[in-house]
Amino acid sequence: MPKLYFEDFKPGVLGEFGPREVTREEIIAFAKEYDPQPMHLDEEAARQTMLGGLSASGWHTCGLMMRMLCDWFILDSASMGANAVDEVKWLRPVRPGDKLTLRTTVLDMRASRSRPEMGFISCLFELMNASRETVMEMRSSLIMSRRAAQNPS
């Protein structure tokens, strides 16, 4: 299995993953649990808001992006998680029926000074709808094991 370690990444566009269709049912289910504001719950109420119609909670969009990352390469990697997000921008509403594609770009890589068994991969994540409009941008660093740490000489 091609398990990915820190050394397997390099700066530049990693690629794209998707599309993942978003349903009305999951938008409402997430909102009921985590973000029960009218624009995420009810079409009629949502029309009165700045979003102009039913739209996914921004936190739901973050969850969808995380799931796409897992299905794409995180679950087949030596990922150790993440401890911070540098920035999230919700640029456009995510609507029922939207088909989302995720593009990952590696911005920077550095080995940990204090823990040589791991490194940080700083990434830009761009989530786009079917019209290739960016609906969300996120910058965050993945923490990834170094291959050397798994195969000490």
Place this chain on the structure above:
Amino acid sequence: MPKLYFEDFKPGVLGEFGPREVTREEIIAFAKEYDPQPMHLDEEAARQTMLGGLSASGWHTCGLMMRMLCDWFILDSASMGANAVDEVKWLRPVRPGDKLTLRTTVLDMRASRSRPEMGFISCLFELMNASRETVMEMRSSLIMSRRAAQNPS
């Protein structure tokens, strides 16, 4: 009803809300849907990871914080949403049984230049466990209607 508008906030500590207990069942349910990494899904597998035991996905913790904000004051406010998060720090694991308290501090407030009917409230959100250890910090701006916009003279 004491609906909160932009003018009702002021810089400083707004207060605290909670506690909200986190269950093992919801940690696993969220992970299955949005972040199926071993440390969020399975106690045994989680012990082998950096987190040392079953812990909530950081995105689940964000969702829980959003729900606490809704139940606290957002749903009774003239909130128009948010379009960005400036920073998220996941500082400590969130474990099954943790009782979370949310503290909100208003850092800065400014009226929108282009849209006088609304303003931005820059906030620091700190989520603490029962030992008063901060498990997550977030900085983000709420977009809130101005009272004048609702009651034109």
